Amino acid sequence: MSAKIKYKRILLKLSGEALLGKADYGIDAQVLQRLAHETIDVQRGGVEVGVVIGGGNIFRGEGLAAAGMDRVTGDHMGMLATVMNALALQDALEKLGGRARVMSAIPIHDVCEDFIRRRAIRHLEKGRIAIFAAGTGNPFFTTDSAAALRAIEIGADLLLKATKVDGVYSADPKKDKSAQRFEQLTYDQVIERKLAVMDTAAIALCRDHKIPLRIYDMSRAGDLMRIIQGQQIGTLVS
Numbered sequence: 001m002s003a004k005i006k007y008k009r010i011l012l013k014l015s016g017e018a019l020l021g022k023a024d025y026g027i028d029a030q031v032l033q034r035l036a037h038e039t040i041d042v043q044r045g046g047v048e049v050g051v052v053i054g055g056g057n058i059f060r061g062e063g064l065a066a067a068g069m070d071r072v073t074g075d076h077m078g079m080l081a082t083v084m085n086a087l088a089l090q091d092a093l094e095k096l097g098g099r100a101r102v103m104s105a106i107p108i109h110d111v112c113e114d115f116i117r118r119r120a121i122r123h124l125e126k127g128r129i130a131i132f133a134a135g136t137g138n139p140f141f142t143t144d145s146a147a148a149l150r151a152i153e154i155g156a157d158l159l160l161k162a163t164k165v166d167g168v169y170s171a172d173p174k175k176d177k178s179a180q181r182f183e184q185l186t187y188d189q190v191i192e193r194k195l196a197v198m199d200t201a202a203i204a205l206c207r208d209h210k211i212p213l214r215i216y217d218m219s220r221a222g223d224l225m226r227i228i229q230g231q232q233i234g235t236l237v238s
Helices: 029-044 061-066 071-095 117-125 143-154 187-192 200-208 223-228
Strands: 009-014 048-053 100-104 129-133 158-163 213-217 235-237
Touching (some): 009 029, 029 048, 029 071, 029 129, 029 223, 048 143, 061 071, 100 117, 117 129, 117 143, 129 143, 143 158, 143 200, 158 223, 187 200
Parallel strands (some): 048 129, 100 129, 158 213
Antiparallel strands (some): 213 235
């Protein structure tokens, strides 16, 4: 299998909403287990895997900030939600026989490790899946920005964003039947057209450090492995 692998090291960005499945709140155990299965399959196929996970299934600081909560407080609460998701993913991976480490951008020593770049790379080299929690550790920065930052720091060959749609469209395909799906875009096209891929800071980071970004539908079983093997699935931003 390793002969077919196109990428040696990847960073997988999972939104908190991706863990919802059909639930209205929290984590769908079946979705979590499937994601864990696919991640382990890729890692055992010879790929070093880092994961950044959001917290929107539990808490969204931006929404409460709009309702009057202090934005910094809301963002800190959102960071803690990502730690909860990261611990759940770590547990799911380990129950399937995988090895994983949660590394947080904010110190929570009794729960997980601090994020230290060299240690994170060492985990990857030793065959562990590194799960990066708490975003960048700073308010006002999204987990998209955290994913781009961690991808650069660990020297990822590809940044993958797992979503609920099969790529990037010119408009919301659920609202506009004529929306066009793009096979490939440049970073500047995404920024100029204000396409809902990642926030502008994340796209600019990927552009400046030449990290290719692929957006794909996480609900389609096996697509993660197919991408790793070089198949053109979803939308490539490069």
